[in-house]
Amino acid sequence: MNFEFLFNNLPELTITGLAFGAIYALIALGYTMVYGVLQLINFAHSEVFMYGTFAMLWTVMALGGREADGVKLVAIMIAALFAAMLVSALVALLLERVAYRPLLKRDAPRLIALISAIGASFVLAELMGLRDRIAGWFGLDDDLSEYVSGARINNSMAGVIEKPRWDVAGVSISSIDVLVIVAAVGMMVLLDQFVRRSRLGKGIRATAQDPETAALMGVNPTRTIQITFFIGGVMAGIAAFLYMLKIETTRYDVGFLLGVKAFTAAVLGGIGNLRGALLGGLVLGVAENWGSALFGSEWRDVIAFVLLVLILLVRPTGLLGESLGKARA
């Protein structure tokens, strides 16, 4: 164990850990909100994120992000952000429509919905992984080759943006890490306020507390569920955008590991709890980095899950408890 290294580099390790943790937290929101309203783990949420990364990548490619700089590059990035949010939200809505609503309508057990989610996750991932063949069916593989080639390997947008580093009191900080943390935490605060204060947010909380009574009071449950999926999708889109800024590379199965980690973050913070997702994500990101520093990077996942088990042993409902419904305005 290398304590000396950890303490000498504590600021760097903490900031990079917080940055990745913030991405976990944004994805975790999707798990946590759907769970809060439906008591259902939406395992296909990782694919919602994955489609967002591709939306971002393809927008940058289509708008010529590689050659652009200055104001044009900023405009392309903003367009890419909205594309990622839009695509992720649409995929989330599609999931709700195809994989959940028919089951919920027939009062299927939660287990069935869970299997349906896992199935949808595979279908969505493989659709992306086989996009070259699918384009081939329509004879489009030549026209679209830039987008569909390398369907099963890494797709990269490295070098599109410069990432200056700042020296703050002897600590070298990446500007991207700061941007990721600020943007993610900012979005979380906005969402938290939205759920607490707005009419729609009240509807979501009411449905989470007691769907039948909420329906009697005039909350449309189908619409509320749709909004929940939509918000989760938008957050996953933002996560995808920030992830691509930081990592610059995606592939058809990128969602799997990140999804598992984000789900862990949600459980760690208390599933169903928005603030818990933020706290869980940040704690997980920092713990992984500190653990990698102490034991070696091959222990990263072990540390993440040992931490989860330890916290659940002490606090079975997570750090902040399960409480989307209980949040008071």
Next chain:
Amino acid sequence: MRRNKVFAAGVATLALGLSLTACGTTEDKGDGGGDAGCDLSLAFFGPETGDAAGLGKPIIQGAQLAIDQHNEDADCKVKYVKYDSQGSPDEAPALATEAAGDESVIGIVGPAFSGESAAAGDTFAEAGLPTITPSATNPTLADNGWDTFHRALGNDATQGPAAARYIKDTLKASSVFVIDDASEYGAGLAGIVEKDLGGAVKGTDTIQQKQTDFSATVTKVTDAKPDAVFFGGYYAEATILIGQLRDGGFDGKFVVADGVKDPAFLDAGKAAEGTIITCPCIPDTDPAVADFAKAYSAEFGEAPGTYAAEAYDAASIFLAGIEDGIDNREDMLKFVNDYDEKGITKQLKFDDKGEPADVHVYAYTVKDGAIVPEGEIK
């Protein structure tokens, strides 16, 4: 261990069963006549489709070229069969059984990867079907006691020391950070480099395959401030790792091995510039393969890819045997074991474990968005 034995036994039984059936079929068709050398075929074994198809293509085409050239002025045309394993060890045993069952197959160019070689080797050994792999570099493959196994290039145990020599002698790096990806290939290679560099190693770290955030590793490297980083692993992780290392402020040399020698590594863009790639594969610009490269480009409309020349050499050995009038596997195996001629990549001669007697490792570097050869590592 036990599961493996049961499995191997199963495969062997299957192989026997299938080869019996296959014998039957050949006898039925046997009235075609002609001299014995005429229904012989050579087989490629490796990925023709699937995730790793890009790595299989140059090998397929290299062997194809050798066979085409042979067939041009031969009365008896040698057929070329492809067993498409998709590079997967799971597919390999069944395909190997199929290949072993086809009596006309007298030699195998492949299997292409180390994993599938390990899975298929027993079957080939039992069928007495000689194989020459142009690309599988895991050192332990030669230790299985398969007398049919041959390798037309240096294994990782020769590539590792060469990489270490390059770091010490050419880069003159006095401090090195060694990273591996915990895979059989990457960890093995990194271990050899670490041992050879000895005191120059300032630190090590192990990442995981499919990992995308390397911030802890980057901090370790920037903290150690090494002259060079060696990474044992594949291009998927190397591409992301070098980007994050450069962003993190590392400005030393990045040294990797043949697992990264893939055009996809160039996706890293500017960060990839100056990366040193070691490979036991001969550069297509080497004068020794000039004629081959010209013929290859004329035939397939592209420059020979990684291991194309090695595949050409592997196929040429079998073809020389066929020209000598060999028409069965037993004689072919003896012929390959005793072979000692100059090929285009090296002197082709195998020791009793099937390892090449003559090994060359080359250095490549990434320059202006292309992987260009730098020369042999002496």
